[in-house]
Amino acid sequence: MRRWRYESAGDLDRTLFQRLAAFPREPDLVVYTLRMILGVLWRGWLRVYQRLRIRGGENLPAGSCVIVANHQSHLDSLAILSALPLRRMHHAYPAAARDYFFENIPRLCIATVMVNAVPFARDPKGCESLRTCRKLLARPGTVLILYPEGTRSATGEMGPFLPGVGAIVAGRDIPVVPCRLDGAFEACPKHARFPRPRRITATFGKPMRFGDRPRGRASAEAIASELRAAVRGVGRGGG
Amino acid sequence: MSFHDPVFLRFFGIYMGLLAVGGSVLGVLRATVKRDLGHAWRSYRGWLLMVPVFLGAVALGRVPTVLFLAVLAGLAFKEFARGTGLYRDWGMTVTVYAGILGVALVTVVQDPTYGRPGWLGTFLAMPVYVVAAILIVTILRDRTRGQLQSMALATIGFIYIGWMFGHLAFLVNAPHAYGYLMYLVLAVEANDIAAYVCGRLFGRRKLRPHVSPGKTVEGAIGALAVSLALPFVFRFALPGLTTGQLALTGLIVGVGGQLGDLSISVIKRDLGVKDMGALIPGHGGVLDRIDSLIFTAPLFFHMVHYCQGIYELA
Numbered sequence: 001m002r003r004w005r006y007e008s009a010g011d012l013d014r015t016l017f018q019r020l021a022a023f024p025r026e027p028d029l030v031v032y033t034l035r036m037i038l039g040v041l042w043r044g045w046l047r048v049y050q051r052l053r054i055r056g057g058e059n060l061p062a063g064s065c066v067i068v069a070n071h072q073s074h075l076d077s078l079a080i081l082s083a084l085p086l087r088r089m090h091h092a093y094p095a096a097a098r099d100y101f102f103e104n105i106p107r108l109c110i111a112t113v114m115v116n117a118v119p120f121a122r123d124p125k126g127c128e129s130l131r132t133c134r135k136l137l138a139r140p141g142t143v144l145i146l147y148p149e150g151t152r153s154a155t156g157e158m159g160p161f162l163p164g165v166g167a168i169v170a171g172r173d174i175p176v177v178p179c180r181l182d183g184a185f186e187a188c189p190k191h192a193r194f195p196r197p198r199r200i201t202a203t204f205g206k207p208m209r210f211g212d213r214p215r216g217r218a219s220a221e222a223i224a225s226e227l228r229a230a231v232r233g234v235g236r237g238g239g
Numbered sequence: 240m241s242f243h244d245p246v247f248l249r250f251f252g253i254y255m256g257l258l259a260v261g262g263s264v265l266g267v268l269r270a271t272v273k274r275d276l277g278h279a280w281r282s283y284r285g286w287l288l289m290v291p292v293f294l295g296a297v298a299l300g301r302v303p304t305v306l307f308l309a310v311l312a313g314l315a316f317k318e319f320a321r322g323t324g325l326y327r328d329w330g331m332t333v334t335v336y337a338g339i340l341g342v343a344l345v346t347v348v349q350d351p352t353y354g355r356p357g358w359l360g361t362f363l364a365m366p367v368y369v370v371a372a373i374l375i376v377t378i379l380r381d382r383t384r385g386q387l388q389s390m391a392l393a394t395i396g397f398i399y400i401g402w403m404f405g406h407l408a409f410l411v412n413a414p415h416a417y418g419y420l421m422y423l424v425l426a427v428e429a430n431d432i433a434a435y436v437c438g439r440l441f442g443r444r445k446l447r448p449h450v451s452p453g454k455t456v457e458g459a460i461g462a463l464a465v466s467l468a469l470p471f472v473f474r475f476a477l478p479g480l481t482t483g484q485l486a487l488t489g490l491i492v493g494v495g496g497q498l499g500d501l502s503i504s505v506i507k508r509d510l511g512v513k514d515m516g517a518l519i520p521g522h523g524g525v526l527d528r529i530d531s532l533i534f535t536a537p538l539f540f541h542m543v544h545y546c547q548g549i550y551e552l553a
Contacts, residue, residue, distance in 0.1 A: 004388050006510050007324035015517045026321070029332055 020112040021102050023119055023132060031113055032090055038114050039089050043082050049197055050075065050187055054083045055235060056204035061175050064142045065207065068165055068227050069179040070158045071147035073188035075195060076181050077115050079202045080145055093136060094145035095120040098129070122150055133168050144168075148224055156185035161228040166210075166220030173211030178230035179204050205234035241298045241417065246476055250421040251298075254290050261286065281521030289519065289528070297420065301356070301411045302347055304420070308408040309343035315526040315533075316400045318515040322506070323392050330376045331393035338369035338397045342405035346412070355550055357412030362405070369397045399533060400526070407536035413549050418476030423492070423539055425473070427531045430466045430496040437461025446497075451504035459497050466493030484546050491538045499534030503527065 009026045011019045019025065046052040060067075060083060067080055077094035084092055096117035101107045111117040118136065120129045136142050146168070148161035169176050180203045187198040208230060213219045241247040265283055269276055296307035316335055320326040342365055345358040352360075373393045377386045410419045438458025446454040467489035470477055477485060503526060507515065516524020543549055 005324075006322070007327065008510055008512060009321040009324075009326065012318075012321060012512055013514065013517055018517075027327065029326065029329060029336075030317070 017105055017108060020108055021119070024136075025112065027090075034113050035089060035116065036086060039081075039086055042078055042114070043086075046075070046078060046082055046200070050079075050183075050195065051197075051199040052079055052082055053199065053201045054079075054204075055201065057083045059177055059204045059206055060084065060143075061177075061207060064137055064140060065144075065175045065177055066137070066165075066169055067143060067145045067177045067179050067204075068231060069145065069147060069181055069202075070231055071149045071152050072156060072181055072185035073152060073190075073192075073195075075184050075188050075200060076147065077117070077145060079181060079184060079200050080179060081115060083202060083204065084143060088141070088143060090116060091139075091141045092116060092143040092145065093118040095129075095133070095147065097122050097151070099123075118144070130164055130167050134172070137168070137172065137174055148227065152190050153185060154190055156189070158228065158232060161224040163217065163220035163224045165227060166213075166223030167215070169210045170213045170219050170223055171211065171215045173209060175207035175209060176227065177204055177207050178227060178234050180231050180234040203235035205230055241300060244417050246415070247297065247417040247421070249475065250417065250425070251294060253425070254294055254421075258286060258290055278521065283521070285519045285521040289522075293424065297417070301416070304411050305343050305346050305408045308404070309339055311525055311529060312339050312342075312401050312404050314518065315404070315515075315524070315529055316396050318518075318524040318526045319396050319400060319506075320392075322510050322512055322515050323396075325389065325392040325396065328389045328393075330380060331373060331389050334369070334372050334376055335393050335397045335401060338365065338372070339401040339405075341365060341369070342401055343408065346405065346408045355412070357409055359409075359412075359549070362409055365402055365405075366398050369401070370394050373397070403537045404529060404533045406540040407532060409549075410536075410540060410543075413543065415476070415478055418478070419539070419543065422470075422473050422476040423535065424532065426466060426469045426488075426492045427496050427535050429469060430462045430492050431500065431531055433465035434458040434462035434497065434500075447501055447504075450501050450508060454497075454501070454504075462497060463490075463493035466490075466496065479547060480543075484542070487542055487546075488539065491542060492535055495535035495538045496531035499531035502534065503530035 011022055011026055014022065019028075025031075069076060069080060077096075080094070081089060081092055094115050094117050096102070096111045096115075096119060098119040098121045101111040101117060102119045118129075118132060120133075133144055133146075136144055146165050148165040149159040150162050151159075153159060181200065182203070183198050183200040186196070187200055188195040208227070210223050213223060261283055265276060265279055268274075268279075293307075297304050313336060316339060317326070320332055320335075326332055342362065345361045345365065348358050349356055350358045350360070373390055377383075377390060407420065407423065410416055410423070413419055434454065435458065437460070438453070438455040441457040441461065442455030444456040445452060446456050446459050467486065469492070470480075470485040470488040474485065477488065480488065503515070507513070514523030515526040518524050519528055522528050540549070
């Protein structure tokens with residue numbers, strides 16, 4: 001008789017929190033179910049309390065893509081994810097700062113269970129995070145959500161884009177969708193304890209492609225500047 | 240709440256007393272013997288977590304106890320599914336979770352025919368319904384490749400973890416539920432500890448070298464001796480059982496506990512994993528902790544049921 005092949009989970013010897021902090025994470029029915037339930041709840045809350053408005057949702061492709069947005073508040077990822085169908089939430093990965101979201105248990109649970117975040121290192125080890133993002137994009141149907149400013153805006157103004165985003169998309173034929181978030185800073189600025197009832201608008205621009213660009217620092221920086229201009233121009237005749 | 244029940248109160252004192260004694264012994268050993276007690280401390284910290292949770296669930300009453308045991312069964316099945324790879328098959332996994340929920344439900348509801356707590360007939364027939372559901376899942380998704388493995392794993396997952404362990408929960412419907420439940424859990428854990436201690440002190444010959452190289456014949460004999468003595472020590476928890484039935488209870492725990500431990504070892508060795516999980520510090524996963532109970536609970540349940548009737552010992 002032929003032996004059965006068991007494909008055990010790779011993280012059997014890890015505790016629950018270690019499993020959540022690891023990436024890529026093994027699929028977990030309980031986490032998926034919780035994410036769906038929470039997803040329905042926070043989508044309803046965003047629509048009612050934040051009067052969320054989504055524009056240009058038709059620009060989001062059905063397959064893999066990268067969404068590049070300005071970063072104003074913790075509500076940004078929720079607003080962007082609201083534009084996707086519920087079932088795609090398990091394949092959508094907002095990048096979240098490893099040092100902020102993945103080293104504190106309550107934040108870890110929110111980042112991984114609620115929004116399926118991918119840990120992104122904001123230090124010289126960031127190269128590893130870039131590799132993780134590139135590997136993720138090789139999976140069909142992946143939506144990678146990036147905030148190239150690297151941190152939430154302290155003033156509401158968009159900061160410079162770091163070249164990491166360019167390094168991820170350069171030479172790869174994948175649609176990059178610029179997204180501008182308005183109102184999220186007024187609703188939940190840095191250090192706010194609870195969101196205020198202000199309208200948030202997420203506007204998605206036409207997808208861009210950088211498959212013909214060479215890989216390298218100069219190219220990455222150029223792509224980052226182009227994307228910043230695209231995000232600024234979304235909905236203002238610029239995309 | 241269960242604090243009005245004298246048997247619960249006695250066991251509450253015994254459990255807490257054992258925790259205190261265990262901690263004191265470890266403390267003295269740490270101060271006197273210059274040996275690494277790291278594993279023992281980790282294991283003790285696990286007990287410090289598990290005992291209050293178990294006592295708390297039982298103290299809250301019948302339904303919370305059943306729910307607690309159903310959650311344990313769910314967690315144990317999750318570990319089994321992650322270990323075997325069945326967790327990638329969501330249809331089967333959901334069916335087994337539903338089966339575990341069904342076992343909890345028929346344990347809690349009243350028997351519509353006899354008006355007794357717990358629907359015994361349906362509880363005993365649960366494997367039929369769940370195995371039928373598992374077979375239907377494969378038909379509904381119109382797939383054949385690898386389905387025998389999925390069906391077999393889901394079936395053993397439900398029967399072994401959901402249903403056999405569910406017998407422990409069904410004991411809450413017996414007139415002497417507190418005694419049965421708290422005695423069985425205490426005796427099975429004592430049996431495990433006795434096997435470990437006797438094995439460390441006197442172990443020479445390996446019991447099943449390929450299945451579990453750490454277990455010894457001497458450890459198993461020591462555990463059996465402790466298990467045979469315990470029903471007589473805790474006679475107050477098992478009223479109405481004759482001397483022969485008390486001895487049979489000891490035999491069930493002594494032999495069943497060892498078999499439960501060995502059977503999960505077979506599964507772990509075949510999968511090539513050391514522990515089924517890491518939820519309980521110092522103990523591994525839930526399945527590693529309840530393996531002996533899974534085997535013992537149905538044997539004890541049927542012994543009580545066939546010797547005296549599960550409802551008729553009041």
